[in-house]
Amino acid sequence: MAKGELRSGYTTGACAAAGVKAAFLYMAGADWHEVGLMALDGTPLTIPVKNVVETAEGIRAEVVKFSGDDPDITNGVSVFTTLALVDETDDIEFRAGEGVGTVTKRGMSLPVGEPSINMGPRTLIRNVVEEMTGSADVGARVTISIPAGVELAKKTLNPVLGIExxxxxxxxxxxLRPMSEEAFKDSLVPQIDVALSAGEPVLVFVPGKIGERIALSLGVSQSALIETSNFIGFMLDRAAERGAEKILILGHTGKLVKMAAGVFHTHNRVADARLETLAAYAAAEGLAQEAVRAVLASNTTEDAMEVIAAAGLAERVCAVIAERVHVRAERYLFGKVQVGALMVNFAGDILGADARALSFARDYGWRLNREP
Structure with a gap:
């Protein structure tokens, strides 16, 4: 491996497929300790198998997930796959064992009630069954268990997406190749599909868990919440493509100030003109020159807001910034979607709201405690 080259690994789906192949090899009396698979993109994979045992439910294989250099939360966990051949069908039935979720909300790629075993893993497993039996019409029951998944799911978007x-x-x-930014962004999009399928009239964009907590305290429905991380513009585009009509952007001062300046990728390495933007808007509302300098010299937006509040301008400045976010976001989407903005502090107080956000609140019964 060349210096600096990142190692690839294999997915939980590939682990399960390797377990199925190991189970077939075990039944044939062949060596099952290492199996070869052909990934769906044509990449050959060699996957070690930790153990194979006979159980009352079928042949169970254990494969330990290897994520390479990808920061994947399932790295090192055991994936157990139990294979049972059955005569009453000529298809494969997939079952969720311990730690594998079940789909409970519409909008996912699988119907409600199905185990959350995505189509890629299902195809890999079908390919293995056909390879090992010589037929695509084999009756089998495949149960996948990832015991660690019960706790790991709490660190994913699965609870939001209705995967229980x-x-x-x-x-x-x-x-499994080291995750790119594009892959991470794409992993956020299913939230939009689930919210729209649930009939939510307003999608509420929050950058993370703090925004989620504040939104829920205002009376926003859990199923309306969309975690965006730093990718506001990307998620706005995806929502518009899917026919969303109304979006509320709810965020901390630091995020909304960037959007007021037209920055829709809010990671500080992409753009960080928070203090300059705050200084400009505060100066436009009458902040004295010395105080403007103090804003520019602040360490954080919280520090800067204290300067603005001391001058009695916090409410006006925050209202203007929220209005500007509304204008910038609707312009970003060429007027296709109504977008409102709520600026909050970490305590959950509403610091600024545009007219669109206030109308959403009236129409949908949100409780806005506007006490900065």
Missing amino acids: GGISVIGTTGV
């Missing part, structure tokens, strides 16, 4: 009981068995091809 554990994590999802995922993987588009079977190869």
